[in-house]
Amino acid sequence: MSRFDPIPEDRFTFGLWTVGNPGRDPFGDAVRPVLHPVHILRKLAECGAFGVNLHDNDLVPFGAPAAERDRIVREFKAALAETGMVVPMATTNLFTHPVFKDGAFTANDSKVRAYALRKTLDAIDLGAELGAKIYVFWGGREGSEADACRDPRDAIKRFRDALDFLCEYVRDRGYGMKFALEAKPNEPRGDIYLPTTGSILHFISTLSHPEMVGVNPEVAHETMAGLSMVHAVAQAMEANKLFHIDLNAQRIGRYDQDLRFGSEDLKQAFLLVRLLEGMGGRGRYEGPRHFDAHPYRTEDETGVWEFARGCMRTYKILKAKAKAFDADPEVIDLLAHQESWEIDPLLKGYSREKERKLRALPLDANDIARRGLGYERLDQIMMEHILGTRDAGSTS
Ligand code: GCO
Ligand code: MN
Ligand code: MN
Numbered sequence: 001m002s003r004f005d006p007i008p009e010d011r012f013t014f015g016l017w018t019v020g021n022p023g024r025d026p027f028g029d030a031v032r033p034v035l036h037p038v039h040i041l042r043k044l045a046e047c048g049a050f051g052v053n054l055h056d057n058d059l060v061p062f063g064a065p066a067a068e069r070d071r072i073v074r075e076f077k078a079a080l081a082e083t084g085m086v087v088p089m090a091t092t093n094l095f096t097h098p099v100f101k102d103g104a105f106t107a108n109d110s111k112v113r114a115y116a117l118r119k120t121l122d123a124i125d126l127g128a129e130l131g132a133k134i135y136v137f138w139g140g141r142e143g144s145e146a147d148a149c150r151d152p153r154d155a156i157k158r159f160r161d162a163l164d165f166l167c168e169y170v171r172d173r174g175y176g177m178k179f180a181l182e183a184k185p186n187e188p189r190g191d192i193y194l195p196t197t198g199s200i201l202h203f204i205s206t207l208s209h210p211e212m213v214g215v216n217p218e219v220a221h222e223t224m225a226g227l228s229m230v231h232a233v234a235q236a237m238e239a240n241k242l243f244h245i246d247l248n249a250q251r252i253g254r255y256d257q258d259l260r261f262g263s264e265d266l267k268q269a270f271l272l273v274r275l276l277e278g279m280g281g282r283g284r285y286e287g288p289r290h291f292d293a294h295p296y297r298t299e300d301e302t303g304v305w306e307f308a309r310g311c312m313r314t315y316k317i318l319k320a321k322a323k324a325f326d327a328d329p330e331v332i333d334l335l336a337h338q339e340s341w342e343i344d345p346l347l348k349g350y351s352r353e354k355e356r357k358l359r360a361l362p363l364d365a366n367d368i369a370r371r372g373l374g375y376e377r378l379d380q381i382m383m384e385h386i387l388g389t390r391d392a393g394s395t396s
Contacts, residue, residue, distance in 0.1 A: 004320070006048035006312035013051045013088060013288045014311075016040055016058035018258075019304050023297040031297050032304070038079040045083035047308050053089040053136075053290060056123035062097060073129065080130070088288045089180075089244055090127025091136040092120045095188065105162035106142045106155040106193060117162055121169060128175045134244050134287070135170075136216050137163070138182040143189025155193045160207060167209040180216035180243035185225040187256050196225050197232040201239060214243030218292055219272070220250035220258055223265070230271045233285075237275070242285055245276070247311070248293035258294045260307050262314035270386050273315060274322035280335075289315060318386075325385040334378050 006012050016037050022030035035043075037059055041052060059076060060069045080086065094104035094116055102108060104116035127135055142159065144150065163179065170177045181204070185195040194200050197217040204213045215236045222229040236242040249259040249269065262269040278284030295307035325331055343361065346354050384390040 004313045004316045006309070006316065008048065008050045008084070010048070010312065010316065011050045011288045012048070012312045012315070013053055013290045014044055014049060014308060015290070015292055016052055016054045018291060018293055019044065019295070019308050020058065021294040023295075023299075025297065028297070032300060035301070035304075037076055041076075041079045041083050041085050043305055044308060045085050047305055048312065049085070049308070050288065051086035051088050053087065053091070053132075054130075055091050055093040056119070056126055057093040057096065060126065062093075073126070077130070087127070087130040087132050089134040089136055089290065090123065090130060090132040091138065092116075092123040094119065095140040100141045102149075103139075103142045103144075103155070103189075105139065106150075106158045108150055113158060113162070117165060120162075120166060124166065124170065124175065124177070125173075128173070128177065133177055134180055134216075135177050136180050136182055136244060138184065138216070139192060139194065140184065140188055142194075143186070143192035145190035147191075152193060156203070159193065160203070163213065164208040167207070167212050170212070171209070177212075178243050179213045181213065182216040182218060182221070182246065184218070184221040184256070187224075196227060197222060197236060198227075201235065201241060204241065214241040216244040216246055217242075218246035218248065219261075219268075220246075220248050220256050220292075223250040223252055223268075224254070224256060226252060228268070230268060230275055233272065233275055237283060237285065242287070244287055245285065245290055246292035247272075247289060247315070248291065258292065260293055260295070260314075261291055261311040262318060263310075266386055267383070269314070270318050270322060270382070273318040274325070277319050277322060279322050279326045321385050321388075324390075325382055328381060328385070328390070331378065331381055334374050334381075338373065 020035045020037070020040055022032045022034050024030045037052075037054075044052060060072050064072070094100055099112060099115060100107070102112065105113055107113055107116070124135060139159065142155065144152075144155075167179070170179075181194070181200045183194055183196045183200050184192050186192055194203055197215050200215050204210050204215070207213055217229060217232050217236060219229045222232045233242060233245070247261045248257075249261055249264040250257045251264050257264075274280070276285040276289070291308075291311045293307075293311060295304045299307065346358055346361075381390065
């Protein structure tokens with residue numbers, strides 16, 4: 001076993017819908033058979049994963065009678081016990097059925113909103129029964145094409161009402177769950193409300209129980225919006241709101257590709273792992289490392305498990321590289337010379353005394369501006385760590 005082979009302690013999780021994706025796309029049929037959830041559990045456990053996450057209908061088919069639901073859940077729980085796998089996160093499918101064609105919590109028809117709320121109550125019960133402590137909300141259908149159909153302000157208000165209702169439900173039942181909201185700019189809707197992690201972070205502050213709600217940023221979705229996933233995650237971490245994460249890969253300007261983690265934009269992937277792992281002495285993300293990605297449509301089942309191992313191995317390799325980068329004496333030296341620490345205390349917490357001292361500082365803009373910052377060197381060292389030409393600690 002190599003040091004990059006995943007083990008449960010790494011806390012890697014996959015959605016049932018990720019490795020289980022049969023490769024259907026808007027232009028073509030499924031290319032792989034649907035895998036049974038219990039089979040997925042066993043195979044992922046063999047690959048070294050920690051757990052699986054699921055939508056209600058990944059496990060229990062839409063509309064299944066109560067007795068069938070209970071049988072499926074019983075069998076799944078037995079497989080969890082047998083494999084030692086866990087279900088840290090659960091969510092609701094509020095996008096597949098035609099009833100959600102105009103949205104779920106934001107739909108104009110209050111019957112649709114009632115249906116969505118009731119489906120989510122049941123799905124939260126299912127998640128609680130499986131031990132999930134994180135509940136994800138991805139509003140894939142919460143958007144529009146014909147924007148005159150509703151005032152976007154009403155959509156936001158309805159979304160808030162739904163979340164407030166559901167927070168109270170979770171408290172009432174004593175489930176001890178937290179919610180993680182996932183942004184996406186578009187697809188399957190022309191435009192989706194609350195399109196970025198940044199907009200969700202503000203929305204959370206308007207809820208009745210903001211302490212129960214955080215974000216679930218996804219690499220593909222921030223990249224689709226042309227934004228930096230690393231900055232989005234950093235803002236969430238700084239606000240103590242990174243409750244979950246969707247790791248995958250994406251090229252900018254495309255449809256939602258949901259590619260194997262690290263398979264595109266290696267530099268962003270490196271910086272993301274470095275951030276999540278708390279390198280450079282900063283806080284670490286403690287939740288599961290969840291992959292929300294799909295195997296290429298070219299693959300058979302062998303390729304599916306290759307894909308799963310690839311996501312996890314790339315994460316671990318990047319983690320080792322990030323550690324080596326931060327321990328590199330030249331990096332330490334370059335970063336140490338970036339700031340004028342002694343001035344810092346003057347810059348926060350206004351007082352007249354500080355204002356006076358600030359004005360008295362000998363600051364010559366032209367003089368300060370003349371200094372080169374060495375970022376070319378810093379970035380190239382990082383690239384060489386990623387490319388594997390720089391041994392840990394070596395400055396050659
Ligand atoms: C997407 C989304 C979904 C959600 C999932 C969990 O690919 O557009 O990321 O995969 O994450 O439905 O809510
Ligand atoms: Mn996702
Ligand atoms: Mn996606």
